[in-house]
Amino acid sequence: MTWSLRARLILSYVLVTILCVLIISALANGLLESSFRRYLRGSLEKRAQAVALQLGAQMRPDGSWNQAGLAAVGMAALEQGLIVRLSAPGGETVWDATVHNSGLCVQMLTHMARNMSSRYPNWQGQYTESLYPVRYSFQNVGSAAIGYYGPFFLNDEDLTFINSLNRLLLWAAVGALASATGLGLLVARRITVPLERVVRATQAIAGGRRDVLITEMTRVRELDGIAAAVNDLSRGLRDQEALRRRLTADMAHELRTPLATLQSHLEAMIDGIWQPDAERLAGLHEEILRINRLVSDLENLARYEGDSRSLHRRSLDIAALVEGIVRNHEPQFRAKGVALRFGSQEADGASTLHVDPDKLSQAVINLLSNALKFTPAGGEVEVQVACGPQGAEIRVADSGIGIRPEDLPRVFERFYRVDGSRNRATGGVGIGLSIAKAIVEAHGGAISAASQPGEGAEFRIRLPG
Numbered sequence: 473m474t475w476s477l478r479a480r481l482i483l484s485y486v487l488v489t490i491l492c493v494l495i496i497s498a499l500a501n502g503l504l505e506s507s508f509r510r511y512l513r514g515s516l517e518k519r520a521q522a523v524a525l526q527l528g529a530q531m532r533p534d535g536s537w538n539q540a541g542l543a544a545v546g547m548a549a550l551e552q553g554l555i556v557r558l559s560a561p562g563g564e565t566v567w568d569a570t571v572h573n574s575g576l577c578v579q580m581l582t583h584m585a586r587n588m589s590s591r592y593p594n595w596q597g598q599y600t601e602s603l604y605p606v607r608y609s610f611q612n613v614g615s616a617a618i619g620y621y622g623p624f625f626l627n628d629e630d631l632t633f634i635n636s637l638n639r640l641l642l643w644a645a646v647g648a649l650a651s652a653t654g655l656g657l658l659v660a661r662r663i664t665v666p667l668e669r670v671v672r673a674t675q676a677i678a679g680g681r682r683d684v685l686i687t688e689m690t691r692v693r694e695l696d697g698i699a700a701a702v703n704d705l706s707r708g709l710r711d712q713e714a715l716r717r718r719l720t721a722d723m724a725h726e727l728r729t730p731l732a733t734l735q736s737h738l739e740a741m742i743d744g745i746w747q748p749d750a751e752r753l754a755g756l757h758e759e760i761l762r763i764n765r766l767v768s769d770l771e772n773l774a775r776y777e778g779d780s781r782s783l784h785r786r787s788l789d790i791a792a793l794v795e796g797i798v799r800n801h802e803p804q805f806r807a808k809g810v811a812l813r814f815g816s817q818e819a820d821g822a823s824t825l826h827v828d829p830d831k832l833s834q835a836v837i838n839l840l841s842n843a844l845k846f847t848p849a850g851g852e853v854e855v856q857v858a859c860g861p862q863g864a865e866i867r868v869a870d871s872g873i874g875i876r877p878e879d880l881p882r883v884f885e886r887f888y889r890v891d892g893s894r895n896r897a898t899g900g901v902g903i904g905l906s907i908a909k910a911i912v913e914a915h916g917g918a919i920s921a922a923s924q925p926g927e928g929a930e931f932r933i934r935l936p937g
């Protein structure tokens with residue numbers, strides 16, 4: 473059986489409350505009773521001794537007893553639950569409460585027994601009697617047998633006190649249970665309502681909706697954390713979906729142009745309008761190469777993205793690796809009339825990194841060929857490598873056309889090309905930087921771009937040590 477969070481919370485609140493009330497009641501009653509018993513036992517003893525003292529005081533100097541005084545002391549004692557019988561040293565009874573007022577004695581005893589059995593159903597009380605010496609002028613003048621319903625008894629006031637305490641505890645229990653249920657409901661609401669919101673949102677996301685966002689905040693860190701995670705998930709999925717759509721559309725667009733050229737040129741040749749001469753065939757070949765390039769770029773991208781396992785790392789001198797690439801590209805730069813410079817700085821001789829040389833070269837080559845593509849003749853490109861204990865930074869800066877601020881954040885996206893360069897003359901399909909980014913991130917590094925339009929662009933690759 474599955475329980476709702478609300479039911480569980482309320483039940484646990486109620487259970488804890490019941491347990492607390494039971495413990496408090498048991499402790500209160502137990503403590504009260506044990507101290508009551510102690511007090512009553514002591515006070516009975518003291519009262520009995522006081523009665524014996526008062527009885528002694530009723531002897532007249534001539535040795536006779538003041539019967540009226542004895543009756544007053546005896547009746548007062550009876551009212552406190554003590555039944556007195558005074559005997560002379562010879563054994564003959566001087567004053568006996570049962571004789572003096574038998575009815576009242578019986579009434580007292582039954583009343584005490586009833587009091588005790590109302591509180592303790594299993595009470596095994598019995599009438600007990602103790603003997604106390606009665607003295608007058610330091611002489612034993614008799615003995616008082618003082619009996620009570622023992623070992624102790626509760627009088628009416630004691631009983632009323634205990635009963636009202638228990639009634640109070642009962643009300644406290646009812647109040648505590650009601651507040652526990654109320655509080656449980658409130659707390660459960662505060663937790664379950666946001667959780668239900670999260671459930672609804674995730675169901676909507678699973679159902680295909682991509683505009684789901686949880687805007688209500690609860691000020692409960694964990695619950696807001698879940699809502700934020702669901703929002704991130706929703707945004708991520710929305711972006712992924714948009715990217716996937718754009719990717720498909722861009723891919724179709726990129727393929728359509730060379731395919732349409734191929735189709736129309738081939739049709740023209742089949743229809744005999746064009747002769748399949750070497751120049752035209754070379755044009756068609758160029759289109760096929762273009763499609764091939766696109767497909768292999770996409771393949772590379774899929775391979776590098778989010779997969780650091782495909783790296784074949786080895787320890788190598790990163791400055792030497794970049795310098796080699798720069799040297800290899802010098803002829804192309806010279807041919808276009810763009811100056812290419814290389815520089816490197818090393819701190820503590822730490823220029824060795826554990827990287828995949830082929831893939832990292834690919835990333836640097838992509839930056840370098842972009843710099844060449846977007847820098848007009850007469851411009852310059854500077855490549856710098858800085859190595860330190862934290863890792864390495866490869867910087868490729870050019871004095872070319874630059875990138876507008878609004879395009880800058882998007883240049884690493886697949887198929888993204890700045891409008892001005894969106895012509896086939898530059899030859900790119902907008903994947904070079906995506907591949908560079910995927911490779912750098914697979915190495916655990918980061919790539920960034922900065923630019924002043926018209927003054928050039930600067931790309932930085934940071935690799936961890």
Ligand code: ADP
Pocket residue numbers: 838842843846870872873874875883884888889890891893899900901902903904905906928929
């Ligand atoms: P492409 O293969 O088309 O060059 P990239 O992903 O390498 O695609 O680059 C994306 C876009 O970023 C380019 O089309 C270009 O508009 C811009 N870009 C990249 N590098 C530079 C640069 N050094 N200077 C100016 N613009 C650049």
